[in-house]
Amino acid sequence: MAGRIVILGVFVADTAYRAARQPRMGETILGRSFALGPGGKGSNQAVAAARAGGDAHIVTKLGRDTFAEMALATWREAGVTPAVTQDAGSYTGAAFIFVDEASGDNAIIVAPGAAGTLTPADVEAQAALLEGAAVFVTQLEQPMPAAIRALEIARAAGVRTILNPAPAAPLEDATLALCDMVTPNESEAEALTGIAVETLEDAARAADALIARGAGAAVITLGARGVLVHDRSRSVQLPAFEVGPVVETTGAGDAFTGAFSTALAEGRDLVEAARFGCAAASISVTRPGAAASMPTRAEIDALLGQS
Template identity: 65%
Template sequence: MPHIVVLGIFVADTTFRATRMPRMGETILGDGFALGPGGKGSNQAVAAGRAGADVRFISRIGRDTFGDMAMQVWRDAGVGTDAVIRGEDATGAAFIYVDSASGDNAIIVAPGAAGKLTPADIEAEADLIAGAAVFVTQLEQPMDVALSGLRIARAGGAITLLNPAPAATLPEGMLELCDYVTPNETEAEALSGVAVTDIDSARAAGDALLEKGVGRAALLTLGAQGSLFHSAEQSIHIPAMSAGPVVETTGAGDAFNGGFAAALAEGADPVTAARFACAVASLSVTRPGAAASMPTRAEVEALLAR
């Protein structure tokens, strides 16, 4: 099977559930706490692996307890780790606040060791990247590192997928290296200048992203509204699927990206791949955690077959 390469970070997610965020200087009692694996790139690699893809991950982690957690998570999901560098810097961590009532979240990420990835680290994996069917990256590691990966992947003929999260100003020409870009509403507005509030405004943002150089399509993730696949040829709204009560939305975007990459690597047409991705994401929000919430291939196929 053609392989997927994901470039990104791993962090240990420290998740606190409460009825509201505390004000500065205030202490409140929470409803729950969990420690688990996270980081957008790692989550996406795990999602793709559980969806049946052959996945290799590129990152940096520490020789510490959180780094050991990462290696175990990747082994369990079948994610290849030959391109993961282990050093003396501490593995990163994230603070995640989850609203007890809605399941919505707010996050602070400290990348730790992965924040010290360099373009030289990426160039050392040029053969792996260039030989991929699909290359995926985000913006939690340094920008020049993501840019290096996209350049190598494009030169090698891999399908390139950028999840522009967290929202940031991109270097000139970066979108032109991307076959697909997968922003949420906030990220789409930051990149396009169009406030995304409904399907029509999502299409306007998609047009702007195509004009800025995105090669094949913009896939805007729209939370409870599902997603929008928007290319020069077609614009298709893909509703979210009902997989059960929403427990937590952490990792839903990562589930979508991992599922989309997995389906593309298998040769699915992009709209079919986007529907597969929606199924992965719809299942992920029915359970707590980020990497821990990623469904198996059998679960995704069962949902799609309903």
């Protein structure tokens, strides 16, 4: 029987603008399209985990506004169980997303709102939920003290812990030592280690550096090149799947982390779980949006069955 996945993170309403390029300071340009939808790394990962078949729970804060209603509706539709407090004196988070029309690459500004006030005390109020999990996941969009306290509670209870170090920020070795796995992308791995990840060998060296600092394993996502699974006993590159043209890369890392967490909660091996996550991410980039792009379990299983 699959275990519970608990995710501490942020919900934001994504405001996505597609254009040929970003405007310069003081310049106004015409965009090609606009879309409003649910996002935030923690929320995206919870949606990805639930749609991939996991028993996903999210711990966060919202305002009491239209974007909060969007969050609750998104989780209800995906099958995510919220452990949420709402603050009428703040606002639900929002994000500006620029999407390059030609490549699908993106640049993002996040304003986390109420979730930016998450404290260790908020996390401690959900200690029983964390302690009963099979897998705990967090990122760095909410305040660091809350993330660290959640990792401490989960680790003390024997829960497998995953840190998705995004957006990139300095981390103490003691924090990495609370993580069974870290899941950075290339730029985040470089920010944490000082090693520019341009080749597979670079990725392995960065992974070694993260493990030397205390992480149990490093699972580095490499975009179109797939993912590197690296621990003290093995280093395995898993290629991305050929699904179709890339439409948008927003949320691809979250699709990976959420589906990866589901596979781990089901008892899969680290490499097998990463392959499952790769399949989810490969499907997600063929669709616009973040939460909206997360594939279902049936879609992931069908892709893996074809490979």
